Amino acid sequence: MARISGRRAYRLLQSIAYERLAASPEETKAAHTLAEEVETFGLKSEIETFKIWDYKIKTATLEVLEPFQATYEVKGYGLTGSTAAQGLEAELLYVEDAGDVNLQNAAGKIILMNEGLTVDKYEKLIKAKVAGFIMMGGPVWERGDIPQRSIRDTHFKHGKIPAVSMLTADAFKMVKRKASKVRIVLQQDEFEADSRNVIAEIKGTKYPNEVILFGAHYDSVPYSSGANDNGAGSVIIMELARMFADKPPLRTVRFVWFGAEELGLLGSFAYVEKHEKELEEIKYVINVDVAGGFLGKNVALITANERVKGHVETLARQEGLEMDTRLDVYSSDSIPFADKGIPGINFCRFGAPIHNRHDVLQYISPARLEEMAAFVYKYADAVVNAKFFPVEREMTDGVKKNLKAYLERRNGKSKEEKKD
DSSP, rough: OOOOOHHHHHHHHHHHHOOOOOHHHHHHHHHHHHHHHHHHHTOEEEEEEEEEEEEEEEEEEEEEEEEOOOOOOOOOOOTTTTOOOOOEEEEEOTTTTTTTTHHTTTTTTTEEOOOOHHHHHHHHHHTTTTTTTEEEHHHHHHHOOOOBBBHHHHHTTTOOOOOOEHHHHHHHHHHTTOOOEEEEEEEEEEEEEEEEEEEEEEOSSSSSEEEEEEEEEEEOOOTTOOOOIIIHHHHHHHHHHHHHHHSSOOOOEEEEEEESGTTTTTHHHHHHTTTTGGGGHHHHHHHHEOOOBSOEEEEEEESSOHHHHHHHHHHHHHHHHOOEEESSOOTTTHHHTTTOOOOOEEEEEEOOOSSTTTOGGGBBOHHHHHHHHHHHHHHHHHHTTTTTOOOOOOHHHHHHHHHHHHHHHHOOOHHHHOOO
């Protein structure tokens, strides 16, 4: 009889603990590793491709021309277009968070911004007719990795503005020395590329048309091996797939390892779009994103109702597991399903490093992987094999409000909402 194994999960995690950027050869390699692992315990796997916009930076430079001369190391901002070969030369204006007051005289200038670029803020830059922008990132007190960023199709539907990223520590020097004129050079290729979702399914023995979907993304951010975020979630749902394969459930269980989550949940949005006719069958989404840290705390973020929250709280106490439960949205792959009215739950363990080069295996505990996998399986087994399905297709008003706000940040507000 199968059992949850943290050591086995950790060994699989070791095999995918390298930088896995969306649509890269490394993401493809990890997809095949996961698909092959599924087949070791008798399930069939499917790799489903979807298109995303990708880029390759050829040149990215930043020079201060006045009132002093200096060159700063930068990264090209992906999918923002290119400058002329000789570059873009203009007055520099520090606009902080790009509020209306600071943007009123930004036309034709290269602006320097604090970190953070929502779709609505980007649209404001377009309307302000800025010539280019520089985005800072990282703490002002140390030199780390220069952020490697890109805009998304939700941004560039409004147009393109050539841009670069730099360290906040260097931006501080420019502002302190009152840099007033700069030149940026940005040359990049932009193209469509394939990312991948890995899918496996076990048909229900009694209710095959009622589907519980288990999700975890397997891509990572630049510089990161993504052990915590989210190799750990990927290996945990692999353990769950192994358990359900050993004892087929009453309802269908479907496991999806999503690609390109770090670029804006692209894999899960692509899945929802491709399988829209099947969404009515999906009754619930159980997602695991960030897990296994030696240090941290367990959290369940629930896009459903109070009854689901109470069930998780009670079970966690019964199992002797500290679990912070909240009715809220979480920026992960349950969101596209919630947008279609499908309730979900996100299991996480916050504490170990994420989104930087410190997200590595040394901070991940096999015992903590096993603990989370065992709890999620116990919870899921009760739901999947319930005599009467216990999760209503509803969400609290607070969850709906937070979901609406999240999607507005991701996609931008509609014209009608902006008029209100």
